[in-house]
Amino acid sequence: MLEVKNVVKIYTTGDLEFTALKKVSLKIGKGEFTAIMGPSGSGKSTFMNILGCLDKMNEGKYILNGKDVSSLQDDELAHIRNKEIGFVFQAFNLIPRMTLLENVELPMLYAGLPAKERRERAMAALAKVGLKDRVKHLPNEISGGQKQRAAIARAIVNSPAVIMADEPTGNLDTKSSVEIMRIFQNLNNEGATVIMVTHENDIAQHCKRIVRFRDGEIVSDTLVEDRIIL
Ligand SMILES: Nc1ncnc2c1ncn2[C@@H]1O[C@H](COP(=O)(O)OP(=O)(O)OP(=O)(O)O)[C@@H](O)[C@H]1O
Ligand SMILES: [Mg+2]
Known part of the structure; x- marks a missing residue:
């Protein structure tokens, strides 16, 4: 499905250089459900942004x-993306003046899809995340959990092979x-590959595999035992 080899990411601030990823290699197969974990500043978002073709x-x-x-x-990357x-982002990134x-x-x-098909597929995606009765609402008229569900509907509407999420539950209460x-588990059961960053152990327990970062390197890669299946 996806494979990265010896990825190096260097941020340059003024004349200061900081190596955020130090030759990171990882392979993720189709149908996997992987949590990326590690301390703040260990390179998780940097890594996800590269996997998500948001950064080079x-x-x-x-x-x-x-x-x-x-x-x-850039234009080819945007197309692939x-x-x-x-x-899916931690802060939802919905456009405030647009309905769900x-x-x-x-x-x-x-x-470039025709209007009718766009409407039908968007309705189906929103129904899938339980927002059928909120489609005409604006983002500020719904809860945080509902915002994230709308963001997931947006993420899955083009039927992507991979769903990537950077701390998708970071702004949410336990129930949401x-x-x-x-x-995510339902989408994964239907065949989607899911990769998500989280710093919460109990959230990661819902995934199938945990990859841990420290100081820009992968320090462990394990299968989840006693996985929580909802
Ligand atoms: N645009 C940038 N310019 C310079 N340095 C950056 C930039 N983005 C990130 N960094 C640095 O790279 C390192 C890794 O950052 P990153 O955002 O990937 O961490 P993270 O693991 O996602 O942390 P958190 O859990 O806090 O979200 C940090 O030391 C950070 O300060
Ligand atoms: Mg981060």
Whole structure:
């Protein structure tokens, strides 16, 4: 499904250089459900942004779905991102002046789908995350958990092979977090590959595999025992 080899990411601030990822290698197969964990500043978001084609690496190789995306230009990366990856952010990143329906239709607008199909698929995605009766609401008219569910609907509407999420439950209470994990487990059961950052052990227990980062390196990679299945 995806493989990165010897990924190096260096941030330059003024004349200061900081190596956030030090030759990170990882392989994730189709249908896996992986949690990325590790202390603050260990490189988790940096790594996810590279996996999600939101940022570029300085060195290394990235093969996504059999395609070498290591050296693609920005417009090609944007295309891959829209087609292959559904990205979910901690802060939801919904567009405030658009209804949930319009927010979820957006990725299909970029993909150039006809209006009727956009509407149907957006409705289906919102129904799938339990928001059928909120489609005309604006983001500020719903709860945090509902916002994240709308963001997941937006992420899955183009049927991406991989769903990536950076602390998707970071702003949510326990009950809403469990709802989000239930949705991810359902999507994973239907065949989606899921990769998510979390710093909460009980959230990671819902995943199948845990990869831990420290100081820009992977320090452990284990299967989850006694997985919580919702
Ligand atoms: N745009 C940037 N410019 C310079 N340094 C950065 C930038 N983004 C991240 N860093 C540095 O890279 C390191 C890794 O950051 P990253 O955001 O990947 O950590 P993280 O593991 O996601 O942490 P957290 O759990 O707090 O979200 C940190 O030391 C951070 O200060
Ligand atoms: Mg982070």
